[in-house]
Amino acid sequence: MRTEELADPPADNDDSDPDPDAVDARLAARLAELRAERGWTLEELADRSGVSRSTLSRAERGETSPTAALLNRLCHVYGRTMSRLLGEVEAASAPVPVLRAADQRVWEDRASGFVRRSVSPPHAALRGELVEGRLLPGADIAYDRPPVAGLEQHVWVLDGTLAVTADATEHRLDAGDCLRLRVWGPTRFRCLGDTGARYVLAVVLP
Template sequence: MGNERAGEVAGADAIDARLAARLAELRTERGWSLGELAERSGVSRSTLSRAERAEISPTAALLNRLCGVYGRTMSRLLSEVEAEPVQVVRAAEQRIWEDRASGFVRRSVSPPDAGLRGELVEGRLAAGADIAYDRPPVPGLEQHIWVLDGALEVTAQGATHELAAGDCLRLRVWGPTRFRSPGPEEARYVLAVILP
């Protein structure tokens, strides 16, 4: 079991390194300095620098801000650090990304393909976890949130939706959103994301 965990950590480190390189590429492609990106994203220059050098593993909130600046969904950004697109991704091979600070685990269910507009993501929020996004990565993003287990509160456009297992919320995201797992168990849900 120790070797399996070590392999998972090594895999996570490799993804963080590729993600860091891609973040640096995106900024360079636009000809922006770290200072310009900091102004556009609202993220400190030092945090951006550390993320681009893979000194830190970016949080979901940080990636969301950067995706907003770069006009990408989080899944698209993460798929850009993958190799050739495939049509089938077996459950054991689906990419898992964890934001330990917030208690959020994200599994990319759909095979990665930056050229397609829709994707499925499995999200898990620990009981009591609360994640707030100040803006969508792409304005007008369509989301379908289908709760599989537990309860989930989703706040968007000034309204809070209390969802139980089996409930599905469909919305377009234009402004801030908040995902909260009120407990007592974790919330597990499917998020379908469709680019406008």
């Protein structure tokens, strides 16, 4: 399988970000744990994910902040959604029915201009979850595969205009519009216009 060098994000000196380095460090440790649990070498993971060994090594050592595209590939290999992976980054207690706004996990792909908030209270035994996504003007994120084949998604745009491509068809979504799809192949999310876009993503495991 051909492996790809996924570009590292540029340096970000925005002090307003709530300690992104700490989040990246915990994420790096979890990625290393998942590989070790399976007894895979970096070369084996590179073959399975299509990501180069050097990129994987830097991600596991916390030397680079992983992009959404890279995490999506690893989620596919490890058989979990991105919300579950990010939820595993912090020590989880017993599931709770209410997750306060201040406690919802936020992850940022600074290279792509994408901010992801896990809205639903985490629960490993349940199949549905809600995510809030924010794309900066001009943001363009392409996923070459779903994290879980056959994943059901509902994309409800709250603000701005979003273009979502699936099955080679692009859907332009304005505020209030909702797209429902089941994901088997590549998808692409693009922010149209100059005001950014905010949307709710409902995800249901098959």
